[in-house]
Amino acid sequence: MSQIIHTPVLLDAVMTYLAPEKGESYLDLTAGYGGHAGVVLEHTQAPKKAVLVDRDQTAIEALGEFKSLGARVIHASFEEASQMLVQQGEHFDMLLADLGVSSLHLNTSSRGFAFSQDGPLDMRMDQRAELTAATVVNIYDKDSLEQLLRTYGEEPRARAVATAIVAHRPIETTAELARVVAGALPKGSKMHPATRSFQAIRIAVNDELGQLERSIPLWLRLLKPGGRLAIISFHSLEDRIVKQAFADVAGDRYDANFRLLTKHPVVAAADEIAINPRARSAKLRVLQQK
Numbered sequence: 439m440s441q442i443i444h445t446p447v448l449l450d451a452v453m454t455y456l457a458p459e460k461g462e463s464y465l466d467l468t469a470g471y472g473g474h475a476g477v478v479l480e481h482t483q484a485p486k487k488a489v490l491v492d493r494d495q496t497a498i499e500a501l502g503e504f505k506s507l508g509a510r511v512i513h514a515s516f517e518e519a520s521q522m523l524v525q526q527g528e529h530f531d532m533l534l535a536d537l538g539v540s541s542l543h544l545n546t547s548s549r550g551f552a553f554s555q556d557g558p559l560d561m562r563m564d565q566r567a568e569l570t571a572a573t574v575v576n577i578y579d580k581d582s583l584e585q586l587l588r589t590y591g592e593e594p595r596a597r598a599v600a601t602a603i604v605a606h607r608p609i610e611t612t613a614e615l616a617r618v619v620a621g622a623l624p625k626g627s628k629m630h631p632a633t634r635s636f637q638a639i640r641i642a643v644n645d646e647l648g649q650l651e652r653s654i655p656l657w658l659r660l661l662k663p664g665g666r667l668a669i670i671s672f673h674s675l676e677d678r679i680v681k682q683a684f685a686d687v688a689g690d691r692y693d694a695n696f697r698l699l700t701k702h703p704v705v706a707a708a709d710e711i712a713i714n715p716r717a718r719s720a721k722l723r724v725l726q727q728k
């Protein structure tokens with residue numbers, strides 16, 4: 439069931455680097471619809487040593503099938519879940535974080551993630567969270583909007599987009615927002631003109647970069663000796679954080695506690711991208727505790 443609605447990216451590479459052995463323990467920090475988890479757990483044959491985390495209610499319901507096999511399923515942000523697991527003294531052989539949104543988020547118009555479909559301005563991964571895209575779009579002042587579009591969307595015309603958004607308030611739907619953003623930008627790029635702005639607003643609503651920055655140090659503490667931590671990122675802002683955090687702790691020095699298993703990030707081959715366009719921007723980096 440799970441594989442049908444979400445195709446796991448870079449699955450072969452994830453399996454090669456995590457290299458699950460029978461009986462090993464697994465923490466999936468973004469378990470989603472269990473695409474990666476299902477395959478890892480087939481190899482370990484030990485669902486009781488699995489913890490699956492997601493902050494999305496729909497994903498948590500889909501993960502119920504693993505619960506009945508004995509896996510622990512946690513409905514929380516990965517930062518909160520990791521803090522709790524550190525406090526509980528847990529350690530794992532394998533950790534996986536496959537960042538960002540799922541295909542189901544993007545394909546469900548009512549979740550408000552997609553500029554290609556009309557829906558409410560929501561974009562929350564965790565439906566219990568207070569901050570929605572509607573607040574960012576309709577309440578934030580122009581300077582904050584400009585800053586956010588520039589930083590999280592790398593939108594070169596952030597000022598023009600922020601000005602247009604403020605001028606068209608209130609903006610109620612994703613289609614309306616996409617039209618306003620497109621109207622503020624020159625035509626002609628291959629990419630939809632609202633791509634960068636939607637990314638920026640989504641990152642802000644879900645505090646995606648803050649979650650990642652604060653969680654990587656916790657993930658290092660959750661590894662067993664010999665344990666592997668794999669992170670798949672989908673844009674340069676995330677990848678920069680992962681690359682830097684890994685470089686800070688891994689090295690050839692005798693006292694470094696971690697080694698990098700991927701000197702360069704692993705990316706998807708053309709045949710995977712043809713089947714799963716979402717894989718186009720995926721980058722996998724893996725670290726191992728010595």
Ligand SMILES: C[S@@+](CC[C@H](N)C(=O)[O-])C[C@H]1O[C@@H](n2cnc3c(N)ncnc32)[C@H](O)[C@@H]1O
Binds near residue numbers: 473474
């Ligand atoms: C790309 S999907 C994961 C798909 C999964 N690997 C699979 O194969 O089915 C990312 C998932 O991570 C969740 N997510 C993203 N950021 C999160 C965070 N900070 N804490 C918890 N879950 C998060 C999203 O709700 C989404 O379900």
